[in-house]
Amino acid sequence: MRDAMASVRPLTRRLDSSRRLDPEHREREVIAAFSEITTEAITTTRLEDLLGLLGKQLCHLLGVTRCSVYLRDGDGRFRGAAGYCESEGDISTAVQAQEAGIQGDRFSREVIESAAPVLISDVPRDPRPHRRTMEHWHVRAMLGVPLVFDGKVIGLIFVDNVQQDHVYTEEDVALAELFARLGALFLRQAMLNAHLKNKAAEVVRQKNTLAYLADVHQKLTTAVLDGASIQTVVTLLGELSAKPVVLYNEDFQVLAWSAPAGLKMTQPPELAARIRSLPSVKQALASLSASCPSTIVPPTPAVWVGRRHLMCRLIIEGQPSGYLGIVEVGRGLEELDTKLAEHGATVLSLQVLSERRQAEAEGQAREDFLSDLLHRTRDAEQLARRGPQFGVNLAQPHVLVRFSLDNASQNVSVSVGRKLVIRSLATVLSVSEPAAVSLPGAVVALLPLPDGSEPRDLRDAVDEVRVAVGPRLRVRTAVISGVCRSPEDFPLAHRELREIDELATSFGWSGGVVTVTELGLFRLVASSGRVKEAVQFAHETIHPLRDADPSLLETWRAFVAAEGRVQATATSLGVHENTIRYRLGKIGKLIGQDPGALDCLLQSRIAFQVLDLAGW
Structure with a gap:
């Protein structure tokens, strides 16, 4: 503006002579002034510069030294x-x-309302001007002139001599009014030109934005069609925005993130919990929806809350499914970042949905494979050939684990219950998610058996899974099958698990883990279905010890569990071997037979298993 205004040639010499000219000659002086600044005005692009030129020229015409120009805003x-x-x-x-x-500024209001020049010759004594403003600028006499276009005041020009009195004649006021009329026309045209230039610039900007978004769309779409993972898409968004990008789940756990290499970040720039707890941020995040897909949090920069985050909602099948954030690091957030984030969130939503559908399809295929294996609906060779695609090598020993569910207390769906069991098994055993199938009232999982292991070695892990899923899935019993070494073994193992579950239901047993091999002969006895007789037999067997010293019954149980070995029994109870022999002698007298005899061991083992299942 200084350069443009400096180019106006001073008109002081003309002014001195114009004071003696008639009004017609002074009007010519105004026209001459406008003709001299027309060329400069055409080449000046900023409206501020044009207004400065206009005010400076009026100062020269009137012989004063200062001016200020005001424009009317859209709010009036x-x-x-x-x-x-x-x-x-x-x-x-x-x-x-x-x-x-x-x-308090009645002077300006009078100019605006009258749409005519207003002169104040003695500002310090006149009540109309805004007193504090006049004192600040040291105004002694002032002329206010409206810029009127189409009957509407679009601006104001005020002129004065700094800290000096000045006499404005009627001709001065008329000259200023004429100048202002021409200035208003000139200003209006300049405003229209500026508006047209802004519109042209906006068209170019929108064209560039559309070209950029088209390029973004092509790159993201191509990446997805080429099978890009979610991490690859997030990395691509980071490259396009030249800023860190973070993908969160609903609980604000980071699923994937990327940052430009130049930032040398080793940790994702997360939206910290202390920022999310701010009421304004909570409200902004809660407002995100399909109709309001993005917001900036915190809305204004603040030192103590760190970086600003442009957050977008991921909506999958109508449900909120996480957030995508672009972080203000290195460069400030721009309007294009909003478009990029919203487009990226849409692509990632589709990507997440696709991967979820793929996982569900793979899970269903794995469940179908296990169902075929349990029921032998396909030949053994075909099952062995299909196994590897589901991570199952049937040449390796496996076991089946049947989790029997208490359906009356379940508050989750069948598929959710199966997923809970699968994920818990994978976590506890530190393996990939195993194959599992949902059956009425049960979930059956297929587990590889490590080399040199026995089914009973899995008892503690299975019990940990039973406890882990307990808050959401009530497991009544968990039974581990014998070792399956070929496809032909699985249907038999599955049938045995079902029979044992039926036995457990008959006896009302719940809350434990057992292996098929532990039940031994009891399975043959109980398979007859004579549950009441089996319970009666168990009570009759231990009846002689019911009123005796409790340590005798405890010793007998430990002795049977140790398969008749005195040393192992003493170790399990923490007593001396002679104590065990002494107690066994007393037990023998009470039951009328040697507790170490094979027949007695078999009978007592079955009796104790019946009592365990009956919860006694």
């Missing part, structure tokens, strides 16, 4: 736009901090 307020002072040069910054027509 008159805000400072440009200013000139002969001693200070460009004073536009100071003028732009001012507003005309405010409360």
